[in-house]
Amino acid sequence: MTTAPSFLSGFKRRLDFWNIATVVVLAVLFVLLILPVFSVFFVSFLDEDTGAVTLDNYVTVFTRNYYLKGLWNTLFVGGLGTLGACLIGVPLAFFTARFQIKGKAIVSTLAILVLVSPPFIGAYAWIMMLGSNGFITNFFGRFGIDIPTIYGAHGVILVFTLKFFPFVYLMTQNALMSVNKSFEDAARNLGCGPMSTFFKVTLPLVFPAISTGAIICFVLSIADFGTPAILGRGFRTLSTIAYSAYTSELGGKPTMAVTVSIIMMGISIIALVVQRRILAKRRYASALTNLPKPDKIEGVRNVLMHAYCYLVVGIAMFPTLVVVYTSFLNTKGPVFQPGFGLTSYARVLSDAPEAISNSFIFALTAVVLIAIFSSLISYLIVRRDTAVSGAIDVLMMVPYLVPGVVIAIGFVTTFRSDWFDLTGTAVIIIMIYFIRRLPYGVRATTNNLRQIKPSLEEAAINLGASPLSAFAKVTVPLIFPGMIVGALLSFITAINELSSTLILYTSGTATMPVKIYISVLDGEFGLAAALSTILLVSTGLCVYAVFRLSDDKEGSFT
């Protein structure tokens, strides 16, 4: 009676929609992710002139002073920026999670706005304030006081700290709010004072969250290009070294740019692995039986605490406000004039209208693709328990870890050959937005899909719907909120993308961030401010939409 499935029926069975989707997704990830990253990786092991396989490029980086200094600088500003972010983020989280803070929602909203505004805007706003011609510098200069300018390592560290602390803050706050209060009560009961309870019990319990926030800060700082590029002035990090190596090697093989980039990636990966190792030993399951309630405190301590919270987000937001303010100052060419007006906006429309349309067209096209692919990919990850789905899940980590410069150079080496050349096209920028921001979409839809019982899709199939039709009629409507949140998050991060666009753009495909970057370097601060404001408003509207649509508002951004 027992018959083995015939070969043909076995084949037909494998031809189902999800197997086809798996193949398509793998093909896309292969072409847009694996191939570019590997080609970059490969180039770093080739001799620039002879093409022979060699380790010389790495030897050069680790022996030449120029590169070693860059490596050290990168670790220095990354490390201190992360430390700074923890030092201001953890107390802020503790205050908002454990005490009644008036306007707590505003504090976290502002922190999120800080998070999503492009880092180079912050850098450039600080130049407006503390640059060689900054208004604070000039103000003190009038009294003959020379205050230190923002340029150099300390400026970069300051911007990183103020830019990335929200990651630490939001993750720690979330952890603090879900720590079982009984642990702390037990410590108090055993004789610990409030301080020693915090350091001996609470802090260790939220350490995993703090370290996750810190590692995000670190990885982003390492890869950040805009801040050191604008504020560095001779202070070079690996990302600026890679970029200038790339532009000077133009035409030739980007060997050194690539080697430096690979080292950046290596640092991020090592940091992540180390953090995972440390965390592996510290998994605390917590039953949410006794959730902490915010205490109310009185008097001076209460005032100081409120002052701290407002001050931190206030200072972090300040650059943004300066940018918006500046955009309404009258200008004549690059020179600011007295009075307010819309001259900068008029210049945007006359000089760089295509930057706005490019930004929106590229980001929106990428986001539509991201929404489609992330729904498919999250289905594969959540519902299909195969090795391939597991591999796709792991691959989704890669774009987080690969600096924009690396993947952009990878795109150039992969998509430019003798018989076809995508560089300089809109397509290549859309593709890079797509692949770099895909994980945001996948994460949002995956979280959504995990809440949905698989039996719903099975019921649809059982009632006669094909797998594709069950997906379209049942799964997609149910994960739609996740798709929208994911799309908004990818949009926010795509429209603010600088480092890889800078390598891939041509005059016809410049985007807002690129134009801002160029304007800042050209001293066109009014133009840069107006473009930045447009970018900030677009971003802000998306953040508002995420807030409206998402249950876990703050969690969506970390």
Add this chain to the structure above:
Amino acid sequence: MSSVEISGVRKLYGPVVALSEIDISIKSGQFYTLLGPSGCGKTTLLRTIAGFHFQNAGTIAVDGAEIQELPAHKRNVAMVFQDYAVFPHLSVFDNVAFGLKQRKVAAAELSERVDRALRMVQLENFAKRMPHELSGGQQQRVGLARAIVVESSVLLMDEPLSNLDAKLRVELRAELRKIQQSLGMTTVYVTHDQEEALAMSDVVCVMFNGVIQQAAPPFEIYDQPANKFVASFVGGNNFLTMENRAEGLHMVAANAQLNAEALDVAAIAAIRPELVKIQKDASVDTNQLSIAGKIEQISFIGREIELHVAATNGEVIKSITRPSPEVISMTVGDSCYAVINRDDVLLFEDTETGARIV
């Protein structure tokens, strides 16, 4: 109305054998229940029939046509899910209409059939509601209506009542059986609740460790369990140690010889508590066995009394009996006899699924 024939079905999850050599034959219109403890493979078997995963070997035929190679959506075997699986974004009406739309049923007929199905599960006034406006019991009625409306060849149900509270479970159980009978649908029902299985089914199929232990009508399962596992899983049972002696099988607690030859494997006797009588004196009837002991525990459980008697060899025998004056007069510690009919004693090989010794 279709017959189902399952032969030689085997299913592995890696090294785990979830189903081994399953052979099942279900007649048209039968209510066929898979009963067994958690993890025995009931869900796996049901989902294999539905096509949610593929068997490693074996065939599944409905009305003689093999379906085991068809994808799930082409099998036409409607399923009712344990967690209801009512589409949360569709109204009750649209939920029930889902399968008919897949089958491209014309609008007029569709709405008539949906209405009829909703009437059958007493939800005719809830057509416009959304699922979150329904109780668990009502949601499961939607699940049922959605499955019966497509008039598929077989109806599959995986513990459809297990998420409901006890009272509703009993109510819905009777209703379900009535609807099934009135439509004459061949039904495969999964449960771990033996009472439910016995009360509803035409045939109960007891499973353990992916193997079918016995498939028979409820009374036969209860009265003539095919092996020790069935005897212990369905209904209460006393198990008493047997010794293989040269002259035959010897029941240790009663210190008596049974009419059975000695075996080369260990044996054990089973006797239902309701077949054990407790009395002050030993029985003189040679067709009966008397086990001397002391009363260890007495509990009144409504209509009946449950007594535990500790035999002299330490084994405890349970008895469930009507509260006769003799029983009522007994107290804990009293000496007594547990009396059983020799014919009521069933003998099994003493392994987990030890076979019945005839």
